[in-house]
Amino acid sequence: MIHCIYASVATAPLATGELGQLLAAARAKNRRLGITGMLLYVDGCFFQVLEGPLAAVDGLYEQIRVDPRHAGVTQIVRESVAARAFDRWTMGYAAATGEELGEIDGLNDFLLRPRGLADLDGSRALKLLNAFHQGRWRVRLEAGADA
Numbered sequence: 001m002i003h004c005i006y007a008s009v010a011t012a013p014l015a016t017g018e019l020g021q022l023l024a025a026a027r028a029k030n031r032r033l034g035i036t037g038m039l040l041y042v043d044g045c046f047f048q049v050l051e052g053p054l055a056a057v058d059g060l061y062e063q064i065r066v067d068p069r070h071a072g073v074t075q076i077v078r079e080s081v082a083a084r085a086f087d088r089w090t091m092g093y094a095a096a097t098g099e100e101l102g103e104i105d106g107l108n109d110f111l112l113r114p115r116g117l118a119d120l121d122g123s124r125a126l127k128l129l130n131a132f133h134q135g136r137w138r139v140r141l142e143a144g145a146d147a
Contacts, residue, residue: 001051001052001053001054001080001081001082001083001084002051002052002053002054002057002058002078002079002080002081003037003049003050003051003057003077003078003079003081003084003085004049004050004051004057004058004061004075004077004078005047005048005049005075005076005077005078006046006047006048006050006061006064006073006074006075006076007045007046007047007048007073007074007076008045008046008064008070008071008072008073008074009044009045009046009070009071009072010041010044010045010046010069010070010071011068011069011070011071012069013044014041014069019041019093023039023091023093026039026090026091027090027091028090029060030050030052030060030090030091031090033052033053033056033059033060034052034053034056035050035051035052035053035056035057035060035090036051036052036084036086036087036088036089036090036091037049037050037051037052037086037089037090037091037092038086038089038091038092038093039091039092039093040093041093046070048064049085049086051081051084051085051086052084061075061078
């Protein structure tokens with residue numbers, strides 16, 4: 001089992017309805033592939049964690065990498081993991097503002113840049129991942145959990 005953490009910039013802003021459609025399709029596909037994870041959408045940038053079987057995660061990441069809705073797709077971390085961090089979510093989701101994320105120590109300097117999430121390095125990405133998993137978004141995500 002691996003997890004893949006990547007960031008990208010949306011090629012066009014996504015309205016709430018479009019994000020809902022994207023999430024519904026992603027959740028159905030991830031369920032079929034045995035993939036779990038999370039998606040954070042901030043100021044036109046995506047930050048996503050995909051976790052599951054190696055071939056499934058790598059195949060899905062390649063599809064995302066060539067998806068015309070994404071630009072500057074940057075793989076931040078790809079490594080083996082002993083257990084899933086998001087085992088209850090085929091795709092946990094939260095939207096946040098740059099200001100909200102700027103409250104997490106060690107992230108604020110990166111989030112002030114134009115590409116924000118797309119410029120995170122591995123260490124900062126893991127800080128964000130931990131904040132997402134254990135922090136302020138937990139209540140919102142559990143309300144929408146899709147076990």
